[in-house]
Amino acid sequence: MLAFKNVSVSVGHQEVVRDLSLTVAPGELHVLMGPNGSGKSSLLAAAMGLDGYQVTQGDVLFNGQSVLKLSTDERAKRGMGLAFQRPPALEGVTYAAFASAIGAEDILEQEAARLDLAQFAHRDLNVGFSGGETKRSEVLKLILQAPRLMMFDEPESGVDLEHVAVVGQAIKRAVSTQTPDGQARAGIIITHTGLILDHIDTAHGHIISDGRLVHSGDARELFRHVQSHGYRAPAA
Numbered sequence: 001m002l003a004f005k006n007v008s009v010s011v012g013h014q015e016v017v018r019d020l021s022l023t024v025a026p027g028e029l030h031v032l033m034g035p036n037g038s039g040k041s042s043l044l045a046a047a048m049g050l051d052g053y054q055v056t057q058g059d060v061l062f063n064g065q066s067v068l069k070l071s072t073d074e075r076a077k078r079g080m081g082l083a084f085q086r087p088p089a090l091e092g093v094t095y096a097a098f099a100s101a102i103g104a105e106d107i108l109e110q111e112a113a114r115l116d117l118a119q120f121a122h123r124d125l126n127v128g129f130s131g132g133e134t135k136r137s138e139v140l141k142l143i144l145q146a147p148r149l150m151m152f153d154e155p156e157s158g159v160d161l162e163h164v165a166v167v168g169q170a171i172k173r174a175v176s177t178q179t180p181d182g183q184a185r186a187g188i189i190i191t192h193t194g195l196i197l198d199h200i201d202t203a204h205g206h207i208i209s210d211g212r213l214v215h216s217g218d219a220r221e222l223f224r225h226v227q228s229h230g231y232r233a234p235a236a
């Protein structure tokens with residue numbers, strides 16, 4: 001569904017992702033780990049075509065077609081979506097208005113309740129939300145958009161332990177639910193804490209260090225390796 005092919009990404013003059021290749025097939029969930037500043041968010045930002053993230057080498061394919069020439073909006077219309085690490089507050093835009101604008105008003109109540117945000121539907125998006133509420137709200141926003149490829153940038157950071165379970169279950173459910181035309185979705189999750197791994201099914205894990213993909217394997221095994229040995233790739 002999504003393929004990074006020898007992708008390098010620059011922000012300004014700084015190369016932050018280097019010659020990275022990674023394929024995400026329908027039905028799969030991939031987990032990215034790596035030190036602060038190693039390029040994880042930049043990789044997803046470049047996939048979405050966000051301003052400032054320049055793909056200087058390689059290609060990003062979605063459903064077999066290069067998306068590099070498409071605007072972020074066009075990529076979203078094709079079925080790519082990203083829940084941001086630090087989502088902005090949108091003064092004057094209530095959840096109800098947002099859901100209505102994207103045709104998700106029928107599922108708002110149910111999906112908000114799943115993320116324990118039922119009481120937030122009348123509030124402006126992220127305005128005055130606590131840190132953990134903002135992260136849950138961002139997960140809700142992507143679930144309402146329901147893209148075929150769901151990318152989550154640190155969805156559980158700052159979220160209390162009980163709500164990490166809520167977030168994990170919501171992501172697992174959303175990614176494993178087919179699109180209305182019967183196609184499998186896929187997901188990518190960036191995590192530092194690894195807590196989300198307790199709530200999702202089998203996932204492919206990847207360590208990104210200094211902009212390079214240095215190792216791939218079962219996500220839980222890889223996380224245990226990181227806990228005991230840091231981000232160095234396991235010995236072959």
Ligand SMILES: Nc1ncnc2c1ncn2[C@@H]1O[C@H](COP(=O)(O)OP(=O)(O)OP(=O)(O)O)[C@@H](O)[C@H]1O
Nearest residue numbers: 011016034035036037038039040041042043052085
């Ligand atoms: N918009 C930007 N302007 C300037 N530098 C940026 C920008 N976005 C990313 N960078 C730089 O690119 C590098 C990679 O950042 P990125 O956010 O991709 O790392 P990360 O692996 O997601 O880190 P973290 O785990 O801390 O979230 C960092 O050195 C960061 O400072």
